[in-house]
């Protein structure tokens with residue numbers, strides 16, 4: 220199996236994409252510390268898998284908690300190979316409606332600072348363990364494009380892309396790879412906010428297949444990037460977006476509905 224005997228940490232593990240990363244990693248032989256703000260949900264998730272998965276309550280905005288998460292994985296499974304900073308939130312709001320005190324920090328605290336904490340704590344832990352490791356960060360197509368109602372989200376994901384590059388450069392001498400994944404439209408609770416806004420059908424058409432990407436498809440990209448098959452991929456963000464970044468709505472109506 221591709222991830223046999225690997226030990227991985229996944230944050231945002233009770234969410235749509237996170238749960239599937241846990242499942243695919245277990246299928247491919249890894250042991251997983253499934254971490255999330257929702258500690259009850261990751262405990263329940265862990266119960267599905269026996270000893271291969273342990274739940275861990277974490278708030279990624281708190282560096283001490285993220286650091287303790289690294290230690291918990293090593294204590295539980297005896298090692299650490301892959302750290303995936305996947306926790307993220309959105310906050311659909313037009314810029315001029317922002318509360319300047321709360322809104323910026325709300326989203327960047329989780330999406331940007333949370334990933335920074337993950338990179339720093341994981342990098343230090345891998346160096347301490349004296350072994351190579353892989354750090355994977357969940358970005359978004361919105362890290363490279365502008366869109367309405369998601370100012371802080373896009374800013375935070377652009378920062379994730381740059382942190383991935385800078386960290387890869389500094390950590391490469393230690394045998395640590397750092398790679399981002401930029402999904403397009405994935406059918407998860409986070410994306411369903413667009414349903415409430417009446418935009419669900421509209422955003423479905425932003426995919427070349429004319430359908431939403433499924434969380435398991437993104438999880439398989441993470442599994443590949445975590446594996447030694449991806450050793451030549453470093454310091455970049457891989458688009459897993461079904462073409463989202465490379466086309467506007469086609470002029471000719473596609474036949475698939």
Ligand SMILES: NC(=O)c1ccc[n+]([C@@H]2O[C@H](COP(=O)([O-])OP(=O)(O)OC[C@H]3O[C@@H](n4cnc5c(N)ncnc54)[C@H](O)[C@@H]3O)[C@@H](O)[C@H]2O)c1
Pocket residue numbers: 230231232233234235236237254255256257277278279280305306307308329357358359360401402403404405406407408409410
């Ligand atoms: N769904 C999409 O279309 C899409 C597209 C591009 C990128 N993404 C990114 O994928 C990642 C996963 O999103 P998802 O779609 O599965 O969303 P989701 O809402 O289903 O899951 C997000 C998870 O993050 C957890 N979380 C939130 N704040 C946290 C904190 N402070 N500490 C720890 N955990 C916290 C939540 O409890 C939740 O379980 C996010 O980074 C998101 O930005 C999603």
